[in-house]
Amino acid sequence: MNDAASATDVPTQVPLVDYLVLGDEPHLQAQECMECGARYFDRRNACAACFANSFTTVTIPNEGILRSFTIVAHAAPGVKTPFVAGVVDCGGTSVRGNVINTEPDPEHVTLGMNVKLATYSLGTDDRGTEAIGFGYEPA
């Protein structure tokens, strides 16, 4: 998965979640049911739509439109606010993600706006591994 993994003395990167693929062209991937085509981002036991249990990995387009959002001002302890949480329609697959790299207000974030995937650093752990997160920025 990770090119830097072989060189243990070089700080490596890990994705925030396992469905974020890092590298030259970061993107999301989904588990697609081989029977009905339903797509999921989590570890699966079976398909919630058709009960089959064979899945294939598919690439999710990086571009999409913002189908819904909220600007969270009050969140759980330790969660930085404000932030924009939203749902992005990426070519027919709905993705949960934050809208980033823009002002978190209703003037800059609007329903139906075009967005594209962007990554950012969450920081480095005590072993030198950097975690990379993703969000969607105005396209």
Added chain:
Amino acid sequence: MSASDDIWILGIHMTKFGKHRDKDTVDLGAEAIIGALDDGGVTMADMGILAAGNLMGSGSIGQQLQKQVGQTGIPVYNVSNACATGATALRTAIMAVKAGETKMGLAVGVEKLAGAGLLGAGGKSKSDEKVYEPSGRFGAVENVDGRIGTATMPGVFAQVGMEYGHKYGGASFELFAQISEKNHGHSTLNPLAAYTKAMSTEEIMNDIMIAYPNTRPMCSANCDGAAAAVVTNGETLKTLSLEQQRRAVKVSASVLTSDPYQEACQVLPDVNTLTRNAANQAYEQAGVGPQDLDLVELHDCFATAELVHYDNLMLCDEGGAVDFFQSGAPHRDGRLPVNVSGGLQSKGHPISATGIANIWEVCQHLRNEGGPRQIEGAKVGLAHVIGLASACGVHVLERSALATAA
């Protein structure tokens, strides 16, 4: 006249919602149970089943309540179904009566929630050494709340309302605030509501922002409260006094659904499909349509949620929720009053009590006991709750034919 296997609410009670500093969960639940039994003119000796809901407690709320109100050895079902817990308890009692296992059943929902803060907020515990290690179903190396969307309820339901706006248009911050203004206005006539203060749209919009477009008064109020109901069948009801028969409220439909798979339903909870499914089943069971309803208590856990449920319960044409609201229909003097109790935004939302308390509200009107907030001539009402992940309860209630004659 009624069939012998019809289901009736014989007695029902809700406590005042709000802060009950001197009462614990058992006190509140017991108050609701004793109130419901008294209201129905029966005792614990008549009950053949107890279904009890409480989310924040230790588990065996039903047995704890029995120890205070009457240990008769009947089966107890402790149920848990998020915000639909109360409706689930009621439905459990109804199923037992319907199945012929008992002639009367008791359902109770109780919660101590005052000062609980944001619901849905989790978090990862911190260890001494910070090491990124994948865990959970997303293989996450850090808490995803706030990084990949939001887990808190005001934000989740904000997106539910905004998504409706994206689909059909017209859903502005101001419109959502106006929905809240309606409910806060309604609450001034409900002495059992946690908050009974009217608020202007401007006041609501300028209040503390929680998750745009939901400000604080547009969010359901965490509070303490309980509600309980006694149910029986038509055959048993016929053996009771005329007064009991007159005040009994017919349960024309009792439905519980979960969410069927839809694209995106595991990304943002789909509160729409299961509500529409429940409503369709309920209307069919009851043999009534939305046009026959005189009042509706629906699950306005946030102002953004009320809008979508006008549509999901088919109180308006598909996509017509904004127009429905703007026509004035859901105001208490409108064509189809919605949440005349003040709704969850002002009455409060002690989670497990809510699914029975909304039925209590409808019963008050059907019995012509609504006092200053009575909807005149109410014959048919609908009560709706939804809990995330998801569970939806819909009950259609009808005034007794004997009450009409009286």
